[in-house]
Amino acid sequence: MPSSQTPSTHPSLHVLRVDASARFEGSVTRQLADLMLEQLGERVSGLSVTLRDVAAGMPFVDAAWIGANLAEPEAREAAQRQVLAKSDELVAELMAADVLVIATPVYNFGVPASLKAWVDQVARARLTFRYTEYGPEGLLAGKKAYLLVATGGTEVGSDIDFATPWLKFVLGFLGITDVEVIAADRGMLRGDAARHKAAEHAAQVLARDWPALAEAS
Numbered sequence: 001m002p003s004s005q006t007p008s009t010h011p012s013l014h015v016l017r018v019d020a021s022a023r024f025e026g027s028v029t030r031q032l033a034d035l036m037l038e039q040l041g042e043r044v045s046g047l048s049v050t051l052r053d054v055a056a057g058m059p060f061v062d063a064a065w066i067g068a069n070l071a072e073p074e075a076r077e078a079a080q081r082q083v084l085a086k087s088d089e090l091v092a093e094l095m096a097a098d099v100l101v102i103a104t105p106v107y108n109f110g111v112p113a114s115l116k117a118w119v120d121q122v123a124r125a126r127l128t129f130r131y132t133e134y135g136p137e138g139l140l141a142g143k144k145a146y147l148l149v150a151t152g153g154t155e156v157g158s159d160i161d162f163a164t165p166w167l168k169f170v171l172g173f174l175g176i177t178d179v180e181v182i183a184a185d186r187g188m189l190r191g192d193a194a195r196h197k198a199a200e201h202a203a204q205v206l207a208r209d210w211p212a213l214a215e216a217s
């Protein structure tokens with residue numbers, strides 16, 4: 001993690017890593033996230049990471065959740081607070097992060113259901129966005145997000161990629177507008193080249209965003 005050889009201009013940094021691949025072995029996105037965090041740890045002296053593996057289980061919102069969320073916080077009954085407890089925990093994790101690393105495959109042209117479920121849990125009126133007379137306002141400004149996206153045949157950024165634009169949009173809705181997409185796309189067609197290109201891109205982006213002192217001087 002932190003390297004003694006690369007003193008950093010960034011004293012401490014907290015990352016929330018969100019994994020969404022249903023594969024725990026051989027996952028391109030999980031490997032990319034590992035690599036990225038390893039390299040970030042070499043650039044930032046005080047890196048801490050919270051891992052949220054949505055593929056390991058994520059509840060769906062239901063009628064009780066919606067009712068509890070709509071109720072004024074002070075008016076919520078104990079049972080309603082309980083219903084929102086997991087969502088509160090996920091929101092707190094997100095709020096605590098300086099940097100978000102979301103590692104996700106494209107499943108059927110969108111994001112995995114588990115990642116959609118996570119977004120549903122963290123998009124909370126009053127907490128992560130609010131409605132104003134000028135329209136909705138995201139309340140999570142100031143965070144940076146890296147989206148690590150893997151696909152088999154779909155080109156990231158093409159008309160049939162609904163995952164990346166949706167993720168960017170919904171993060172922006174929450175106020176996270178500084179979003180970098182790192183694509184290991186069309187792996188079925190490009191083989192290892194897709195992964196290697198993405199790893200190169202990730203290294204470039206980290207060098208740009210987190211210059212170590214040695215490079216900065």
Ligand SMILES: Cc1cc2nc3c(=O)[nH]c(=O)nc-3n(C[C@H](O)[C@H](O)[C@H](O)COP(=O)(O)O)c2cc1C
Pocket residue numbers: 021022023026027028029030104105106107108109110150151152153154155186187
């Ligand atoms: C259920 C499922 C649906 C998929 N749908 C798509 C798709 O719509 N487009 C695509 O390009 N690849 C699709 N793929 C391929 C994955 O995006 C690709 O294998 C990716 O590398 C998976 O991420 P991972 O390696 O981190 O598990 C799908 C894979 C699965 C398992």
